Each structure stands twice: as C-alpha cells, then as structure tokens.
Amino acid sequence: MDVSQYLEIFLDETKEHLQNLNTRILELESDPENADTINEIFRAAHSLKGMAGTMGYKRMQNLTHDMENVFSEVRNGSIKVKPDMIDVLFQCLDALEEYTNNIQTSADEGTNDNEPLIKRLNDILGSAGSDGDTGEAEKKEEAPAVKSGTAEAAESNKWDKIALDSSQISVIQEAQNQGKNVYGINVLVHESCILKAARAFLVFKAVEEVSEIIVSDPSAQDVEDERFDRDFTLIVVADVELDKVIKAAENVSEIEKVTGAPLVLSNNKNINAGKESETGEPEVKAEKKAAQTAAPAAPAGKAGAKPAETKKPAASKPVVNRTVRVDIEKLDALMNLVSELIIAKNSLVSASSQGQAGTVNTSFNEQIEYLESVTTNLHESVMKVRMVPIESVVNKFPRMIRDLSKKLDKKMELYMSGEETELDRTVVDEIGDPLMHLLRNSADHGLESAEVRAQRGKPEVGSIFLDAYQDGNNVVIEVRDDGNGIDVEAVRNKAIERGTVTPEQAANMSDKDIIDLLFLPSFSTAKEVTDVSGRGVGLDVVKSKIESLSGEVEVKSKLGEGSVWTIRLPLTLAIIQALMVVVGDEKYAISLGSIQTLEDIPPSDIKLVQNKEVINLRGTVIPLIRLNEVLDVESRRDGDENLIVVIVKKGDRMAGLVIDELIGQQEIVIKSLGRYIKQCKFISGATILGDGEIALILDANALI
Amino acid sequence: MELSLNSGSNLPEEAAKHSSETIQYIVIRLGEEQYGIDIRSIDTITRMQHITRVPKMPNYLKGVINLRGVVIPVMSMRLRMNLAADEITKATRIIVVRLEQDGNVGFLVDEVREVVTLSMDDIEKISENSKDGKASLINGVGKHNGELISLFDLNAISLES
Numbered sequence: 001m002d003v004s005q006y007l008e009i010f011l012d013e014t015k016e017h018l019q020n021l022n023t024r025i026l027e028l029e030s031d032p033e034n035a036d037t038i039n040e041i042f043r044a045a046h047s048l049k050g051m052a053g054t055m056g057y058k059r060m061q062n063l064t065h066d067m068e069n070v071f072s073e074v075r076n077g078s079i080k081v082k083p084d085m086i087d088v089l090f091q092c093l094d095a096l097e098e099y100t101n102n103i104q105t106s107a108d109e110g111t112n113d114n115e116p117l118i119k120r121l122n123d124i125l126g127s128a129g130s131d132g133d134t135g136e137a138e139k140k141e142e143a144p145a146v147k148s149g150t151a152e153a154a155e156s157n158k159w160d161k162i163a164l165d166s167s168q169i170s171v172i173q174e175a176q177n178q179g180k181n182v183y184g185i186n187v188l189v190h191e192s193c194i195l196k197a198a199r200a201f202l203v204f205k206a207v208e209e210v211s212e213i214i215v216s217d218p219s220a221q222d223v224e225d226e227r228f229d230r231d232f233t234l235i236v237v238a239d240v241e242l243d244k245v246i247k248a249a250e251n252v253s254e255i256e257k258v259t260g261a262p263l264v265l266s267n268n269k270n271i272n273a274g275k276e277s278e279t280g281e282p283e284v285k286a287e288k289k290a291a292q293t294a295a296p297a298a299p300a301g302k303a304g305a306k307p308a309e310t311k312k313p314a315a316s317k318p319v320v321n322r323t324v325r326v327d328i329e330k331l332d333a334l335m336n337l338v339s340e341l342i343i344a345k346n347s348l349v350s351a352s353s354q355g356q357a358g359t360v361n362t363s364f365n366e367q368i369e370y371l372e373s374v375t376t377n378l379h380e381s382v383m384k385v386r387m388v389p390i391e392s393v394v395n396k397f398p399r400m401i402r403d404l405s406k407k408l409d410k411k412m413e414l415y416m417s418g419e420e421t422e423l424d425r426t427v428v429d430e431i432g433d434p435l436m437h438l439l440r441n442s443a444d445h446g447l448e449s450a451e452v453r454a455q456r457g458k459p460e461v462g463s464i465f466l467d468a469y470q471d472g473n474n475v476v477i478e479v480r481d482d483g484n485g486i487d488v489e490a491v492r493n494k495a496i497e498r499g500t501v502t503p504e505q506a507a508n509m510s511d512k513d514i515i516d517l518l519f520l521p522s523f524s525t526a527k528e529v530t531d532v533s534g535r536g537v538g539l540d541v542v543k544s545k546i547e548s549l550s551g552e553v554e555v556k557s558k559l560g561e562g563s564v565w566t567i568r569l570p571l572t573l574a575i576i577q578a579l580m581v582v583v584g585d586e587k588y589a590i591s592l593g594s595i596q597t598l599e600d601i602p603p604s605d606i607k608l609v610q611n612k613e614v615i616n617l618r619g620t621v622i623p624l625i626r627l628n629e630v631l632d633v634e635s636r637r638d639g640d641e642n643l644i645v646v647i648v649k650k651g652d653r654m655a656g657l658v659i660d661e662l663i664g665q666q667e668i669v670i671k672s673l674g675r676y677i678k679q680c681k682f683i684s685g686a687t688i689l690g691d692g693e694i695a696l697i698l699d700a701n702a703l704i
Numbered sequence: 705m706e707l708s709l710n711s712g713s714n715l716p717e718e719a720a721k722h723s724s725e726t727i728q729y730i731v732i733r734l735g736e737e738q739y740g741i742d743i744r745s746i747d748t749i750t751r752m753q754h755i756t757r758v759p760k761m762p763n764y765l766k767g768v769i770n771l772r773g774v775v776i777p778v779m780s781m782r783l784r785m786n787l788a789a790d791e792i793t794k795a796t797r798i799i800v801v802r803l804e805q806d807g808n809v810g811f812l813v814d815e816v817r818e819v820v821t822l823s824m825d826d827i828e829k830i831s832e833n834s835k836d837g838k839a840s841l842i843n844g845v846g847k848h849n850g851e852l853i854s855l856f857d858l859n860a861i862s863l864e865s
C-alpha cells in the first residue's frame with residue numbers, strides 16, 4: 001500500500017492534533033469537568049488513531065486507541081480526571097510526538113512500543129470499575145453506525161440513481177450479455193475520517209484489483225479531490241462474486257459500510273428519463289446531491305442524533321482551499337530574483353542621475369520612479385509571503401511551564417500575548433530554542449520557591465510573561481518574570497572566583513557590564529546543576545543564536561523584583577533600507593534601523609572623557625567612534641573641518657560614528673561575505689551597488 | 705582569455721585506456737614559477753576587476769568581488785605563497801575555485817597559461833611532512849614537456865586562515 005504521497009499531510013495534521021491535544025489537556029487540568037474540552041480531546045484522539053491506522057503506523061495506532069478509550073470513559077463520566085491521569089496523558093503525547101518525529105525523519109515510527117504507558121492507561125481504565133464499562137462504551141460507539149446503516153437501507157439503492165450515458169449503458173449491457181456480473185456498490189466512509197480522499201483512493205485500488213470500475217459517482221476525479229460527502233457509488237464489472245468485491249472495499253480501514261447488489265439496468269430511474277445531456281448538467285447533479293443528503297437526514301433526524309448528517313446541501317460542497325503550500329526553497333529563489341531586480345533598478349537610478357547633466361528626459365525619470373515603487377512593493381509582498389506567526393513556536397510553552405512547575409516543585413503560571421506577531425519563516429524556525437532557554441531560566445533561576453515568595457509578600461504562584469510585539473522595523477519578544485531578579489553581587493563574585501575578571505576590574509564594572517558576563521560561554525551562577533538549567537550552556541547559546549539572526553538580546557533586572565529579557569529581531573533579513581556613507585575612498589552602508597540622527601559637529605565640541613572622545617548632544621554624552629581608524633583607512637577630511645557624525649543607537653546605548661561623506665539613503669540587498677571571511681565582527685555583510693561594485697555593510701551594534 | 709588545450713604527451717588512445725589516471729590542470733604563473741590547479745574544481749576565470757577591501761583581514765585576503773551577483777572573497781596567491789606583492793598587469797586573472805568547505809574563493813594570479821593533461825605517472829607526490837610552510841600548499845609536482853609544475857593542494861588552502 002503506497003501512502004507516501006499522503007505522508008506530508010499526515011505529518012502536518014498529526015502535529016496539529018497533538019498541539020490541539022496539548023492545549024486541551026492543559027485546559028482540562030484546570031477545568032476537569034468541561035464537557036466541550038473532553039469532547040474535543042476525544043475527537044482529536046480519535047482522528048489521530050484513524051490517521052495512524054491508515055498510514056500503517058500500528059504502534060501509534062495502539063497508543064492512541066488506548067488513549068481514546070480513556071477519554072471515552074471520561075466522557076461517559078465513569079472516570080474522573082485526576083492529576084496523575086493528566087501526567088500519563090502528557091507522557092502519551094510526548095510518546096506520540098516521538099513517533100511523529102521518527103516518521104518525519106525516516107518515514108518509520110520506530111520500534112518503541114511504549115508498553116508501560118499503555119499499561120498505565122489500562123490501569124486507569126481498570127480503575128473505572130470493570131471491563132464491562134469499556135464494552136458498554138464500545139457499544140455506544142457502534143450505535144450511531146447501526147443507525148446510519150439503517151438510514152442507508154431506508155434509502156433505495158444509490159446506484160440506481162446514477163445518471164448513465166448511452167456509452168456506459170452499452171458497456172454494462174455488453175458485459176451482462178457476456179455473462180459477466182455487474183454490481184452496484186455504495187461505500188460509506190466513517191464519519192470521523194480525516195483523509196477521505198486517501199481512503200477512497202484505497203477503495204478504488206482494492207476494488208480495481210478484483211473488478212473493473214465502469215462508473216463512479218461522484219466522478220473519480222471529484223472523489224480524489226475530496227469533493228464528496230461521506231459516500232460514493234461505483235458500478236463495476238467483475239468475474240468474481242459480489243462478496244469478494246465488497247470484502248475488498250471493506251478491508252480498507254475507516255470504511256464504515258459497503259453495500260452492494262447486482263445491477264439491474266431497468267431499475268435505474270434515470271434511464272427511462274435517460275437524456276444523455278443530463279450528466280453534463282450541474283444543476284441536475286446538485287439536485288441529486290441534495291436528494292441524497294436529504295434522504296439520510298430524515299431518518300437520522302428522527303433518531304435525534306448525528307448533526308453532521310443534517311448538513312445543508314450547499315455546505316456539502318467543500319470550500320475551495322484558498323491557501324497554497326509552497327516549498328520554502330521556491331520562496332528563497334523568488335526572493336533572490338527580487339533582490340537581483342532591485343540591484344538592476346539601483347543601477348538604472350545611478351545611470352540616470354549620472355546622465356542628468358545631458359539630455360535625460362523627464363518621462364524616463366518618471367518611469368524609473370514608477371519602477372522603484374513597483375520593486376519596493378514586490379519586495380514587501382514577497383517578504384509578507386514568508387512571514388508566519390510565532391504562534392507555532394510559542395504554543396508548546398504552556399505545556400513546558402506546566403511540566404517545569406511539577407519538576408521544580410514551584411508554582412508558576414505563564415501568560416502569553418502577541419502570539420499572532422509575524423516574523424520571517426527562517427527566524428521563526430530558529431527562535432524556539434532561545435526562547436525555551438530563557439523561559440526555563442526564568443522558571444529555574446528567576447522564580448523563588450513558594451515559601452520564599454510568601455515571606456517576601458509576593459503571590460505564591462510565580463508569573464512568567466511572554467510578550468511579542470512589533471516595534472518599527474523590529475519584532476520584540478520579551479520574557480519577564482516576577483522572581484528574584486539577578487543578584488549582581490553574586491555574579492560579580494562568581495566572575496572573580498572563576499577568573500573571568502580580576503577583582504579590580506570587577507570593582508570598576510557597572511552592574512550592566514556584570515550582567516552581560518552571564519552571556520559568556522560556560523558561566524552559570526546556579527548553585528546546583530539541575531537538568532533544567534545550570535550547566536553553563538544556555539545564555540551564551542541564546543546570545544549567539546539571536547545574533548546569527550541579526551538580532552540582539554538584552555536583560556534588565558532588579559534584585560527581588562524580577563528580570564526582563566528582551567529579544568529584538570529584524571523584521572526582514574534580506575533587504576534593508578540603509579544609509580550609504582564614504583570613509584576614506586570606500587563606500588559603506590549602515591542600516592537605517594539603528595540610526596538615530598545625523599549631526600554636523602564642529603571640532604571644538606569634542607571633549608575628552610577618560611581619554612576618549614565624546615560629544616555632548618542635547619544633554620546626552622555620546623562617545624565618538626572615528627570610522628577611518630576602525631576601518632584602517634586615511635580620512636579625506638581636514639582636522640579643522642566640521643565632522644559628519646551618524647548617531648546610532650543600540651538599546652540604551654548610543655554612539656557617534658564619524659564619517660567623511662554622506663551619499664544618501666538606499667534600499668540594499670544583503671549578501672553574505674561567504675564562509676571564508678568571518679573574522680571581521682563589525683562587517684555584517686556586503687551589498688552590490690548600482691555600478692556593480694561592492695559596498696560593505698557596517699554593523700553599528702558591534703561597534704557600540 | 706589565453707587558454708589553449710594541450711593534449712601533451714598523452715596520446716588520445718592512451719588517455720582513453722587510462723582515463724581514470726589522467727587529470728587536467730590549468731597552469732598559472734606567479735612570478736617566474738608555474739603552478740597547476742585541478743580543472744575540476746575551477747568555477748570561472750575572470751579578468752582583474754575592482755576588489756573591495758575588507759578591513760581586519762590577513763594581508764593575502766585582498767577583499768571581495770561581485771561575480772554575477774555573488775560576493776566572492778579574493779586572495780592573492782603571491783602573498784599566500786610569501787612572494788612579492790602583486791603587480792597588476794593585463795595578464796592578471798582571478799581564478800574562482802570551488803572549495804569544499806568554504807564555498808567559492810577567487811585566486812589572484814599573474815597569468816593563466818594553458819591546460820595540460822597529466823597522467824599519474826607524470827606526477828610526483830610530495831610527502832606531507834615537509835617543514836616549509838610554502839610547500840605545504842603543494843601536494844605534488846607534475847612534469848610536462850620538460851618543465852615542472854607545482855600542483856596546489858586546494859584543501860590545504862581552504863583549511864588555513
């Protein structure tokens with residue numbers, strides 16, 4: 001059975017269901033009686049089981065089956081939700097996730113049977129009383145199936161309603177004349193089935209092995225595209241008996257019912273009225289569909305159950321999916337092309353400005369301006385396509401905090417906001433680990449134990465906040481806690497003890513500098529090593545990860561009141577607005593995002609503080625950085641000329657970069673310098689200018 | 705471009721017989737010496753163009769160039785081999801080589817001479833334990849028409865830095 005083409009859908013949907021289950025079980029923990037939640041959990045578990053079964057993942061199916069049994073008991077009210085049951089359920093979800101990961105990497109679920117888990121699930125079931133309960137539950141499960149079965153029988157045979165055209169009729173007649181068997185078969189897919197089309201495809205395949213399908217209603221194409229409600233009808237020609245054909249179809253899992261009978265042409269209602277044109281006309285089909293759906297609706301309505309079957313005909317037409325799945329590589333290719341386009345546009349702009357002295361006409365300039373706005377919009381659109389909400393990453397955190405709370409035996413609650421904030425896909429994929437580190441850090445080091453909190457007059461339950469929001473061209477993600485904060489003196493002593501800094505240095509360092517030491521590799525202040533945090537790997541990894549995404553991380557902390565970790569990430573990675581400047585005779589680009597103002601400073605305004613040049617700009621003392629010195633080039637300006645200073649800002653800190661000349665603002669495409677050149681910290685990349693030359697991009701953050 | 709294909713001492717039928725044992729090299733000139741670069745790892749040969757300097761780099765890393773929209777670092781083979789600094793002439797070329805670990809890198813050379821085909825018999829391996837820093841970039845010497853060609857070990861060039 002080849003199901004590989006469904007593997008991707010399966011993985012996506014499984015992940016969705018697992019996430020859903022995680023969220024719901026968390027809800028259940030705080031509100032054990034909520035019937036809606038229980039139902040939702042049951043449905044998700046049931047779907048998971050069905051999907052795993054279809055794809056042939058037996059272990060996964062077994063585990064979900066047992067989970068489903070437990071939920072079913074909970075739903076019936078014969079088991080009460082208890083904390084240890086929630087724990088087991090979460091472990092089951094972890095095991096399922098492991099299966100899913102295995103499947104993702106190797107298309108195989110692995111060999112872990114998770115027997116202890118299954119046993120514990122069964123223990124829970126056992127505690128509900130006796131096996132009789134389970135039997136009862138199963139019976140209940142079966143009940144609707146029987147009901148719909150009778151609904152089916154009440155209806156006259158569907159294959160007699162199919163509108164046949166003359167060629168199909170002649171094929172059937174000929175087959176019958178040859179003494180072959182012609183059967184009508186109706187296949188009803190299980191209500192909870194997720195991959196209906198996949199199931200139908202398998203039925204088609206199985207039936208085709210023993211017979212020849214002549215007619216399918218809806219058409220095979222429609223069935224494959226999942227444009228059918230729950231059942232589809234086939235007319236087949238076979239040498240074998242009807243039973244064999246039905247068996248073949250029934251062997252496909254999640255097929256609720258297969259009915260069939262030898263086809264008698266004269267019974268076909270459409271043949272007498274049999275106009276060939278009928279088949280082509282959608283209205284007739286729609287009417288027929290309405291009739292079909294209305295028919296089961298009537299008896300079901302009598303039974304007063306299964307609202308799913310009373311779907312309106314209009315709703316039975318599947319809503320056309322308005323989204324498209326695109327390989328990220330294709331988007332990258334598109335992005336590269338947009339970059340090339342912008343470079344080409346820039347060279348047109350520079351060509352036109354050079355020719356200005358001559359006879360460049362205005363319409364040419366207008367067209368260039370138009371081109372400029374089109375490329376900018378195109379770039380923005382492509383960037384937007386690549387944006388995804390951070391929701392997919394942060395959704396797993398409530399569960400993680402819950403587990404940590406148990407493990408560390410501290411009471412804590414996670415509050416999240418701004419999950420809908422969007423970031424570039426590549427950034428979202430990478431941001432999960434650093435955020436997890438910071439949250440663990442807050443839970444482990446930040447929050448105090450309940451007793452200490454009570455002594456300090458804080459609420460017993462610690463709070464951790466995860467807030468995300470957009471700020472200009474950046475996205476800011478904050479991890480906050482109301483715990484103990486960072487003990488600067490402890491860090492200072494630790495640094496001295498470890499020889500990271502000398503006692504004299506330490507004495508001169510500001511609190512902020514001391515806190516920054518935490519980001520150094522292998523620097524952990526936790527007094528004991530736990531498996532949550534405290535192994536000295538963490539904050540430095542967080543920092544380097546964030547920096548590799550061209551972002552930055554900062555921490556503010558007040559002893560006794562808590563800490564705030566702020567991650568700042570650029571919205572876009574590939575194309576930025578930059579200020580082009582000249583230093584010596586070289587051109588450099590500085591990202592506009594970090595620039596505050598441009599200043600014209602007379603040399604007399606420069607003061608010396610601790611032998612360093614500073615300026616006093618509207619009350620703020622700002623250190624000067626002479627770029628020509630940093631970049632090892634000769635400045636072209638005289639010492640007594642006014643200085644052109646670019647004021648840049650990183651968090652709270654500012655600096656003035658002294659340059660020789662301003663060129664102007666330009667949209668630039670960031671290109672990597674290649675793996676060979678990476679020693680230079682303050683060069684973050686290169687860009688290609690309109691004339692084909694390369695300008696380096698200065699990373700103002702690294703200079704401050 | 706002054707490339708001429710020289711089948712050398714290997715007759716075609718011989719080459720066919722031992723095709724797995726012959727390698728083509730591009731012969732370049734640095735000062736008075738000849739060097740060979742395995743043709744399979746060469747991406748492009750381009751004329752000298754403006755090189756954008758990158759600050760705080762070792763002196764042999766001249767900077768970066770724009771090759772069809774891709775930024776490529778360029779190193780001076782003369783400075784890399786501890787020879788005198790480059791004199792840029794009309795014959796100066798940048799050979800862009802694909803290095804396994806580091807992506808594409810351009811080599812600045814005085815001149816590109818020709819392509820030669822060397823069979824394994826023409827190549828004399830140089831042992832690894834040579835103490836001379838310069839020689840460690842060379843992993844063999846090829847004999848061709850009575851001349852000697854030092855063969856670059858591209859992996860050694862990429863590992864350094």
